[in-house]
Amino acid sequence: MFEAVETLLAEHAELERRLADPAIHADQATARRVGRRYAELQRVVAAHGAWHKASEDLTAARELADEDPAFAEEAERLAEEQAQLEERLRLLLLPRDPNEDKNVLLEVKAGEGGEESALFAGDLLRMYLRYAERRGWKTETLDVAESDLGGIKSVTVALKGKGAAAESDETPYARLKFEGGVHRVQRVPVTESQGRIHTSAAGVLVLPEAEDVDVELEEKDLRIDVFRSSGPGGQSVNTTDSAVRITHLPTGIVVSCQNEKSQLQNKEQALRILRSRLLAIAQEQADKEVAAARRSQVRTVDRSERVRTYNFPQNRITDHRVGYTAYNLDQVLDGELDGVIGALLDADQRERLAALENSAG
Structure with a gap:
């Protein structure tokens, strides 16, 4: 386990060096991806630091307990704390869902x-x-x-x-x-x-x-239709074509939105839903x-x-x-x-x- 931890600590240090280089921020997509990975590894760094400190404290407490039995209880408490921190470190080494940090x-x-x-x-x-x-x-x-x-x-x-x-x-x-x-x-x-x-x-x-x-959407892959929104019993019926239906031609996915009064707002909402559905499909395949x-x-x-x-x-x-x-x-x-x-x-x-x-x- 600790060999894997050392590898991640080295990766964290390298990412920290890259983020300190102003050149990386010229590409926002790369900077964001590196920043996310850095933040993810920060949890491992913090957990390892806590485990390392608990280990040092435990060693000191056991040495003192050899000379003074009064420290035996403290050594027992620190041994339990070290075991808990080691388990947390083990859990952090599990493969993470790539969407773990998303809304x-x-x-x-x-x-x-x-x-x-x-x-x-x-x-x-x-x-x-x-x-x-x-x-x-x-x-x-x-x-x-x-x-x-x-x-x-x-x-x-x-x-x-x-x-x-x-x-x-x-x-x-x-x-x-x-x-x-x-x-x-x-x-x-x-x-x-x-x-x-x-x-x-x-x-x-x-x-x-x-x-x-x-997800990158290209205009040529989209068919956008507008229509009048409607509600139950004739309620919330617009007199303008504000509702939007977007069809993603390569996949056949259709998303409709009519919640907003503005056609532009409905289009933006539909694009958000479409991107999320396409992201899920891409990750299924991968x-x-x-x-x-x-x-x-x-x-x-x-x-x-x-x-x-x-x-x-x-x-x-x-x-x-x-x-x-x-x-x-x-x-x-x-x-x-x-x-x-x-x-x-x-x-x-x-x-x-x-x-x-x-x-x-």
């Missing part, structure tokens, strides 16, 4: 279940917005289509970065990357007059938000792990492909991928998602550690 475009779409599914999609949207608020993230609605009863047919929101209220330096993508998939609800719908429990579903898709330097993660997300909003169930009669939430179950559904829907998200992240960490140990063995 998120979160899409929620109603699926099977008609109006009840749209209402549930609205519940999911509020859940994620409340979670973002708890972690100090900024939110921005890029596009939304509402149902007749106030639910959500589809919505795309941007969740942005490390807010002051955040409990850690984890980005929206780092926390939400496993939220993608089909979410199933079991409850008595407001549209049900006889009090019977129904099952419906909504789909969630998590995309790392691409920056301009991540990285099998990313491909597997994407395949675990929503393909069709079919109840049989569920990743999570929200059972209202029992106040129960179950994530079927890791066997997580808790009876605090009301709190989860109010944004207290750390329990279920933590279970998913812990399972992923254990899997990656096992893979690292097997490759080392």
Whole structure:
């Protein structure tokens, strides 16, 4: 392990030298890429420094304990601290998701279940917005289509970065990357007059938000159409062609936005979504792990492909991928998602550690 650490420390020193050279800043894309890698390795440098200091303190405490037993307790405490720091260092050596530091475009779409599914999609949207608020993230609605009863047919929101209220330096993508998939609800719908429990579903898709330097779009690859936006019951209908539909000709991806009153604003929002979808596709093709993660997300909003169930009669939430179950559904829907998200992240960490140990063995 420590041989790998020494290699990363040497890389960090070289990146620091490059960033100090004014010439690198002539190419902003290169400077940004080098800066990101430097910041990533800074965590390894800090963890190694803490581990090294704890090791020196432990050696000194053990020497003192040989002469004075009163130092034995301090040596025991330092040995435990050193072991914890070594484990943190080991975790930092795990291969990182290339999108770990990115913001998120979160899409929620109603699926099977008609109006009840749209209402549930609205519940999911509020859940994620409340979670973002708890972690100090900024939110921005890029596009939304509402149902007749106030639910959500589809919505795309941007969740942005490390807010002051955040409990850690984890980005929206780092926390939400496993939220993608089909979410199933079991409850008595407001549209049900006889009090019977129904099952419906909504789909969630998590995309790392691409920056301009991540995906280059050429005008010749885009077909841009404009049309009049519309809403349920004739509401929010524009009298001008402000809605925008962009088709990426090489891939056939189509993105529509009509949330803003300005055609230019809708075009910019659509381009943001398109870049993020293209980034995800490019990384699927380049990285099998990313491909597997994407395949675990929503393909069709079919109840049989569920990743999570929200059972209202029992106040129960179950994530079927890791066997997580808790009876605090009301709190989860109010944004207290750390329990279920933590279970998913812990399972992923254990899997990656096992893979690292097997490759080392």
